[in-house]
Amino acid sequence: MSTVETSMMEQAELQEEGMDLSAKRQSIRMQCLELLSQGVEHQYITEEEYKTFMANMSEAALEAGGAISEADKTKWMHSWPEWTKHFVEEAKQMSQHFLADVQMAEEQEWISQDSAKRWRERLHTRSSDWQSTKAFLLEFNKSYLKNWKELHTKKQSLMKKVQKLGVTSKQVPELADIEKKDFNDRHYSDRLNTIAIASAALAVFESGTAKNGVLFKKAQAKLEATASSGAMSKQKIGKWLESLFHKNRTPAEIEKILTGTLEQYIGAWTKVRYRFDLAGDQMKKHGIPQGFDLLSPGKFLELDFPQRESYVEEAERAMQTSLKGPSDKPIDQLKLRIRHELQVKDWEGAEELMAEAWTIAEENDRQELRSMETYLKQFRKIDEEERAPGESVQQTLASLRETLSEVPGSVQVLYMEAMQRGYDTLSALTSQMYNLVWCHRNGYLDGHKEEVLYNASFRETEEIVEKGHRQRGLENINLDSVDAENKSDAMRPYNRTWAPTLYHMNSANGSSRARYLEELRGKNAARDYWSTLRLTNISYEKQAYLVSTVHHRLKSGMRKLRDAGVGFSLFGNSSRGSQTHSGGLRLAA
Numbered sequence: 001m002s003t004v005e006t007s008m009m010e011q012a013e014l015q016e017e018g019m020d021l022s023a024k025r026q027s028i029r030m031q032c033l034e035l036l037s038q039g040v041e042h043q044y045i046t047e048e049e050y051k052t053f054m055a056n057m058s059e060a061a062l063e064a065g066g067a068i069s070e071a072d073k074t075k076w077m078h079s080w081p082e083w084t085k086h087f088v089e090e091a092k093q094m095s096q097h098f099l100a101d102v103q104m105a106e107e108q109e110w111i112s113q114d115s116a117k118r119w120r121e122r123l124h125t126r127s128s129d130w131q132s133t134k135a136f137l138l139e140f141n142k143s144y145l146k147n148w149k150e151l152h153t154k155k156q157s158l159m160k161k162v163q164k165l166g167v168t169s170k171q172v173p174e175l176a177d178i179e180k181k182d183f184n185d186r187h188y189s190d191r192l193n194t195i196a197i198a199s200a201a202l203a204v205f206e207s208g209t210a211k212n213g214v215l216f217k218k219a220q221a222k223l224e225a226t227a228s229s230g231a232m233s234k235q236k237i238g239k240w241l242e243s244l245f246h247k248n249r250t251p252a253e254i255e256k257i258l259t260g261t262l263e264q265y266i267g268a269w270t271k272v273r274y275r276f277d278l279a280g281d282q283m284k285k286h287g288i289p290q291g292f293d294l295l296s297p298g299k300f301l302e303l304d305f306p307q308r309e310s311y312v313e314e315a316e317r318a319m320q321t322s323l324k325g326p327s328d329k330p331i332d333q334l335k336l337r338i339r340h341e342l343q344v345k346d347w348e349g350a351e352e353l354m355a356e357a358w359t360i361a362e363e364n365d366r367q368e369l370r371s372m373e374t375y376l377k378q379f380r381k382i383d384e385e386e387r388a389p390g391e392s393v394q395q396t397l398a399s400l401r402e403t404l405s406e407v408p409g410s411v412q413v414l415y416m417e418a419m420q421r422g423y424d425t426l427s428a429l430t431s432q433m434y435n436l437v438w439c440h441r442n443g444y445l446d447g448h449k450e451e452v453l454y455n456a457s458f459r460e461t462e463e464i465v466e467k468g469h470r471q472r473g474l475e476n477i478n479l480d481s482v483d484a485e486n487k488s489d490a491m492r493p494y495n496r497t498w499a500p501t502l503y504h505m506n507s508a509n510g511s512s513r514a515r516y517l518e519e520l521r522g523k524n525a526a527r528d529y530w531s532t533l534r535l536t537n538i539s540y541e542k543q544a545y546l547v548s549t550v551h552h553r554l555k556s557g558m559r560k561l562r563d564a565g566v567g568f569s570l571f572g573n574s575s576r577g578s579q580t581h582s583g584g585l586r587l588a589a
Contacts, residue, residue, distance in 0.1 A: 021070040028077045029057050032084040043123075044091040049130050053084070061410055063508070076409075091130060094137045098123060101145055110148035112184035129541060131406055135549050147188055154195050158202065167205060174201035189235045189302075196238025200245045211251040219244055219258055222266075231269040233301035265305075272308050276300055279315040288442050289322035290500065290529055291343050291435065310375040314342070317368060325498040326526065331357060331365050336525035338372055344434055346552050347380045348559065349427070393564050400557040400568060406550050410537045414507035415554070418517055419568040423558040428520035428528050430551040432503070435532040437547045440540065450534060457481065457504050465489045471497055478504045480536075484511040491519050494527035501530060506537045 036053055039045035055061060057080065059073070067073045099120065106116035126133055155178065162175060169176040177183070177194045184191070197220075204216045219241060227234040240262075244254055280294060288294050292315065300308060318339060326332035334357040341350035354373060361369055391399070400419070407415050418426045439445040445453075457478035464475060465486050475492050482490050492501045505512050516533075535543055561568055 021074045025074055025077050028080055029054070031081040032057060035081070035084045035088050039088040039091055042092070044088065044095045045130070046124075046126060048127065049133075052129055053087070056409060087130070090134075094134065095123060098137050098140060101141065105145065105148055108149075108152065109184065110152045112182070115185055129545065131545050131549060132541075135545075151188065151192055151195070154192075154199075158195060158199050161202060165202075165206065167202065172198070172201050172205050174198040193235045193238040196242045200238065200241035203242075203245045207245075209251060212245065212254070215251060215254050215258065216241070216245060219254075219262075222258065222262065226266050226269065229270065229273075230297060230301070231266060231273045233298075235302070269305060269308075272305070272312055273301075275312045275316065276308070279312060279319060282319050283315075286319070286323060289318040291340055291438055292318045292322075293343060293438070294442070304378075306374075307378045310371070310378045313371045314339070314375050317371065331360050331362070333523070333525040334360075335365075335368065335372070336529055337523075340431055340434075340528065342372065342375055342379075344430075344547075344552070345379070346555060347376060348556055350376055352559070391560070393561065393566050396557050396560045396564075397566075397568070400554065400561075401570065403550060403553045403557070407546060408538050408542055411507045411535055414513055414517075414535075416568075416570060417513065418520070419554070419558060421517060421521060422567070423555070423562045424523055425517060425520045426558050427555060428524075429517075429533070430547070430555060431528040432520075432531045432533040433535075433543060433551070434547050435530075436534055436540070437544045439532055440544070447540065450540070453502060454478070454504050454534075454536070457502075461490055464492075469493065469497070470499070472499045474499065475501045476504075477501060479512040479516060480504070480506050480509045484515075487511060487515040491515065492531070494524050494530070497530075498526060499530060500532065502532045502534065504534050504536055507535055508537055 033054065036045060036050050040047060040050050057077070062073045062076060067076045102111075102116050102119045105111045106113060111119075123133075158178070162172075167175070169179060175198050178198055183194070186194075201216065204212045220237070223232070223237045223240055224234075226232045227237060244257060249257075276297075283289070283292075283294055294315070295303075295311070300311065303311060321336065321339075326336050334353055338350050338353045338357065341347075341353060350372070354369060354376070357365070357369055404412065404415060404419075414429075415426075418429045436445070453476050457476045458481045460476045461478045461481050464477065465482055469475065469492050477490055477492065479487055479490060503516070505516060507513050519527075534540075558568065
């Protein structure tokens with residue numbers, strides 16, 4: 001047989017094998033499609049989630065994730081039916097549990113019939129992807145039900161007391177609001193405040209002291225005026241009235257508080273609100289400091305006073321840093337990194353950096369560090385399950401791999417390679433991805449602006465490579481638009497630069513990914529403060545989900561591995577023999 005004939009036979013065999021593997025992948029897709037269709041039929045999964053899931057199974061998605069050969073594509077798809085089954089079952093169980101909880105809340109009269117209907121519709125008509133829905137359902141189970149139950153218990157306790165005393169709403173007008181048919185339709189905080197006001201009014205009635213009635217009206221008017229001025233939340237009036245009239249105080253004691261302590265508090269509240277408005281005005285004029293979350297006045301007033309005070313201090317310092325820029329001193333670089341961790345609510349990361357900062361802090365740094373420690377203390381909510389301080393290295397690795405499976409397949413290699421480079425590289429990556437979400441949240445970017453910048457990035461990147469980088473102003477860089485040898489020139493150096501950079505990158509582009517991650521190896525607070533990464537091979541919604549739900553878990557696990565002297569690997573118990581393909585991971589929906 002001739003060489004040509006042999007070559008033709010080999011090509012035919014390869015083609016046949018490719019067709020067999022292609023047919024096998026199509027069979028896998030059909031299995032997944034059937035499972036997903038059942039979820040859609042029973043409303044556990046939305047049409048949008050179905051489409052997203054199926055798009056992740058396309059040939060293009062496989063190639064974007066790094067699977068090029070027929071064998072690799074088929075290997076990656078091998079566990080998809082199992083994962084799809086897990087996904088549908090999880091969606092089914094969590095949805096059923098949610099619907100059962102809403103029904104129970106309605107039957108127990110914790111919420112109204114209309115409110116229950118709205119909650120059901122929220123699940124069935126959701127526009128978010130499953131991972132975002134899952135995060136919401138977990139939060140619902142953790143907080144909403146508990147709050148509704150506690151509120152209902154307070155209401156029952158109050159009404160039992162009303163019945164026992166034989167009181168009517170004519171005698172205590174504040175009770176009339178609770179007796180209205182639409183009471184359970186109202187927002188939780190509104191109902192809580194209404195019950196607290198009625199409870200305080202009932203305590204005044206029960207005291208039988210006319211002077212207390214006069215003081216109640218005086219206190220209520222004072223608090224309402226304070227709320228109208230914007231110094232306190234209207235929803236906290238009831239809390240204050242309860243505190244004043246529920247402790248068997250004499251009229252003289254109550255009056256002393258009204259003219260003394262409360263006046264001092266109102267003065268402090270007013271001052272903090274003034275500082276909040278002043279900081280907000282500066283931010284409107286000069287721009288919101290990169291990475292800082294400016295709260296609305298309503299959200300600000302929902303915070304307790306120590307939180308409001310701490311928040312304002314950090315807002316003022318963030319504004320100063322934004323205008324002046326940090327020095328090259330190590331302590332200032334650390335403070336910049338601490339502020340980022342506080343903004344993304346990575347309390348463990350902030351605590352670790354603060355401990356490092358205290359060791360090199362000079363006298364003029366100490367007040368600022370104390371301010372950040374106060375912020376951490378006021379806003380931190382410790383979740384013992386997430387922190388899992390006693391887990392072994394093997395458990396941490398298993399947890400990291402499980403979390404990594406939530407990352408879309410097309411960007412999993414980026415995350416794995418960042419983690420294999422170590423905690424600092426992953427931390428820098430998550431910082432720059434957070435900056436994109438921050439830009440969207442604060443109006444600097446949206447879908448249209450991103451498209452315009454992306455289209456312009458090809459020309460602008462070419463100019464940067466030819467002429468060099470600027471010290472000031474936005475640089476709009478597309479790492480995929482230049483060849484491998486010019487990617488280093490495209491990366492913006494942050495030596496004395498204090499200006500924003502937007503990077504566009506398809507993480508499936510191996511040379512772009514490698515150069516980008518290499519740049520993140522060293523610590524550079526200014527770089528991570530100003531650089532924003534837009535991954536072009538996933539949607540903005542998926543990137544936002546990763547930032548809000550996945551990153552803090554990955555960072556926490558990587559800190560534990562670093563402290564144990566162990567590197568991340570996809571398989572085994574250490575970084576030795578690690579592999580950089582995602583065949584061992586489940587498909588992320």
